[in-house]
Amino acid sequence: MSGKRVIELRDVAIYHAENPFGRQSAERLVRSGELVLSEVDFSVEEGEFVYLIGRVGSGKSTLLKTLYADVQLLVGEGCVVGFDLRKLRRRQIPYLRRKIGIVFQDYQLLTDRNVFQNLYYVMRATGWRAEAEIRRRIDEVLQLVGLEAKHYKMPFELSGGEQQRLVIARALLNKPRLLLADEPTGNLDPVTADGIMRLFLTIARSGCAVVMSTHNTNLIEEYPARTLVFEKGRVKEVDMQALLGRI
Numbered sequence: 001m002s003g004k005r006v007i008e009l010r011d012v013a014i015y016h017a018e019n020p021f022g023r024q025s026a027e028r029l030v031r032s033g034e035l036v037l038s039e040v041d042f043s044v045e046e047g048e049f050v051y052l053i054g055r056v057g058s059g060k061s062t063l064l065k066t067l068y069a070d071v072q073l074l075v076g077e078g079c080v081v082g083f084d085l086r087k088l089r090r091r092q093i094p095y096l097r098r099k100i101g102i103v104f105q106d107y108q109l110l111t112d113r114n115v116f117q118n119l120y121y122v123m124r125a126t127g128w129r130a131e132a133e134i135r136r137r138i139d140e141v142l143q144l145v146g147l148e149a150k151h152y153k154m155p156f157e158l159s160g161g162e163q164q165r166l167v168i169a170r171a172l173l174n175k176p177r178l179l180l181a182d183e184p185t186g187n188l189d190p191v192t193a194d195g196i197m198r199l200f201l202t203i204a205r206s207g208c209a210v211v212m213s214t215h216n217t218n219l220i221e222e223y224p225a226r227t228l229v230f231e232k233g234r235v236k237e238v239d240m241q242a243l244l245g246r247i
């Protein structure tokens, strides 16, 4: 994988299988698994912004899960931020996840801890020890997402858009080279979604690649970028501007 590539998938097929990352061979998992996608071939470079679109159940989340090793890659070649997905062992998964940021639609925040504590918890859990550095980094990410005045707010005291910003701040704590976002604007009103999109574009411009699934083609129209379409078990790149122009 070239130094600038953060994702490289070659002739990949993706299966949902029971007990991934265990002792069973890939062949055995493939035999008992359910095929979701095949012939997947694409790469993403540092700083790129990529949309994933497709109907409900077309495999967008499953592909994202494969990239952060929630689903095991059983067929083809796959490399994410320097980790070979075919050779990945269960114990290596936390190290891969420290190099990527993950943003879900359901925020998965610690509801009994404030903004600062939500971030502090993650930093301690990912090996940061020096208090001053932890505080500095928390200040930096909160500033980046525009929540610098909200350190002591509880999650329930934040709006949906602010909660999503906090999730993005959390994903950025370890300076990832890749941000994976699964329908991050799905629960947000159009104006708030717009703010989140602009934040993602700023993040991409800083050099961190952003891969985001969405059902919202208005966003693509407004913020054009590379687009991968999931259809009939395959993934193909499309010229979205040409496509939207014809509608």
Ligand SMILES: Nc1ncnc2c1ncn2[C@@H]1O[C@H](COP(=O)(O)OP(=O)(O)OP(=O)(O)O)[C@@H](O)[C@H]1O
Pocket: 016, 017, 034, 036, 054, 055, 056, 057, 058, 059, 060, 061, 062, 063, 230
């Ligand atoms: N844990 C699982 N075990 C087996 N099959 C699964 C599992 N999770 C999802 N699937 C199947 O994988 C296929 C792809 O689902 P996936 O959630 O990746 O689609 P999606 O494109 O993200 O959909 P949506 O737009 O609704 O989020 C579906 O047929 C789904 O039923």
